[in-house]
Amino acid sequence: MRNIFLFIRRYFHFLALLLLQAFCIYLIVHYNTYHNAVASVYMNEITGKINTQANKIDYYFQLKKTNEQLAKDNERLRNQLKADFERPDTATKMVTDSIAYDTLGNRRKWRYLSAKVVSNSVSAQNNFIVLGRGWAQQIKKDEGVVDPNNGVVGIVTDVSENFSVVMSLLHKDSKISGKLKKSGDVGQVIWDGKEPNRLLMSDIRKSAKVIKGDTVYTSGFTPTFPYGLMIGTVDEIISDKSTNNYIIKLKSATNFFSLQYVYAIENSQKEEINRLLENAKNKINN
Amino acid sequence: MSTLVKNIVRFILLILVQVFVLDRIHLHYMVTPYIYFLFILWVPFQLNRTAQMLIAFALGFTLDGFRHNPGFHAAACVLLAYFRPFLIGILIPQEGADHNYEEPSAKSMGGFMPYMLYAGVLTLIHHAWLFFLEAWQLGNIWYFVIKTLLSTAISLLLIIIVELIFSRKQQFRTNTV
Known part of the structure; x- marks a missing residue:
């Protein structure tokens, strides 16, 4: 002893x-x-508040760029206005409303919530973005996040009262399903932890037709992102010797260095889909 | 200013500079400038070793809080604090210099070169352990080695600049041995 x-x-x-x-x-x-621990939520609130203060200064210097981005965004949205399209037959009238059902019986599936980026990193191997909007402002866990030009940014992993943490695409655990525009092949988009703004796409078989410069979209197979949001463009095609697949290097559509405003995407049918999947799984297991 | 207040101010300032200035400078994807651990290099000689490690843990954990990745910097800082007394023991020139001066600096370490060696080795330890923990999940040795060396060089350069701009006046304390 x-x-x-x-x-x-x-x-x-x-x-x-x-x-x-x-x-x-x-x-x-x-x-x-596992990003759900209570401690990280408290930590979020504290660091989030300090980050907000620092961001105010940072924001001031980027006002010009932000303005340009908003103007561009507005332009795109104005071009989608129903009023800009003339319908030859006036017997029907299109009404789009923000309530869950519009008069044509269309059900609202996706809702965009704008949020300000409070802090952002690109230089680590696991990068996170903090948004100045939390569960008190309707952001929920596992929502997709896009930038004003509809480029995919990441997925919400952690939500506190006034802030939420987004796992950016530049994170080694980030994995989203992407689709090549020309051939329609679906693969996984990941990040190798090296260069920011460069992503990797795997699971594309070698018989697929891949062309440099082709666009990669979100596939819409996951309940997180709607179909057709841009992930990036094909930059380099490498054939993996050990498997029958290509490794494709992508240039990301989003510029992760200069994020100021983003949109979180809420899927109002997600719970229904998840419940259905859960039921199906239970049936197989029993 | 008392030692405690001085160190608290340093802690806050270095963390703020690291988070809001250096983390936003994207030199190159291989190079990450770090300066915050200078706080541990400057901690007084006479502090208990376990206390040094606990302070280092607190420093690393604070930075991790801003990076939303708890553990990485805390681990690197603790290792740095563990090796610090060994290096001081090897490098300090004459007997009792660590009693005559308050904290490590070019003067108390007996010249610019020993001090730079001290800072260099500790920076290398910090970076190597930090990037090793990060690369552990990715497994690319050359990437890890190059990143460590480049980042160490940049961090050392920053440390030299900080030393030149903020010269710390070290008083020779007699009758202390």
Whole structure:
């Protein structure tokens, strides 16, 4: 017993080092797979508030760029106005409303919620974006996030009262389903942790026709993103020797360096789809 | 200013500079400039080693809070704090210099070169462990090595600039040994 105490006293510093390192590695492993811990929500609120202050200054310097982006965005939206399209037959009238059902019985599926980027990183190997809008302002977990030009930014992983954390596409766990425009092949878009604004697309078989410069869209197969949001353009095609697939390097449609405003996309049918999938799974398991 | 207040101010300032200035400079995807760990390099000689590690953990954890990735910087800082006393023991020139001066600097370490060696080795330890933990999940050795070396060079350059701009006046304290 005495020897044990002596040992602990002799190597106390080293044991403290091991203990702290073990705790750090636990944090790394734990938080990388599971973003839901209470501590991270508290941390969010505190760092979010400091980030908001710093962003106010940063925002001022980017006003011009933000204005241009908004003007562009407005232009795009104005061109989609129903009033700009003349219908040859006046017997029917198109009405689009923000309520869940419009008069034609169309059901609203996607709702865009604008949010300001409070902090953003691109240089780490796991990058996160913080939005100044949380569950008190209707943002929910697992919503997709796009930039004003409809380029995919990431997925909401963590929501606190006034802030939410987005796992950007530049995160090693980020995985979204993408579709090549020309051939229609569907693959996974991931990031290799190296260059920002460069993504990788895997799971495209070698028989598929891939052309440099082709566009990659969201496939719409996941309940997170609607069909047809731009992910990036094909930049380099590498054939993987060990498998029958291509590895395609993409130039991302979003410029992650200069994000100021983004839109979170809410899917109002998501719960229904998830419930259905859950039922189907339960049936197989039982 | 008392040592405690001075160090608290340093802690806050270095974290703010790291988060709101350096993290926003995107030099190159291989290079990440780090300066915040200068706080641990400047901690007083006389501090208990376990206390140093705990302070280092707090510093790293604060930065991790801003990066939304708890663990990485905390682990690197703790390792840095663990190796610090060894290096001071090797590099300090005469007996009792760590009693005559308050904290490590070019003067108390007996010249610019020993101090730079001290800063350089600790920076390398910090970066290597940090990028190793990050690369661990990706597994590309050359990328890891090059990134570590380049980032160390840039961080060292920053440390030299900080030393030149904010010269810390180290008083020789007699009758302390």
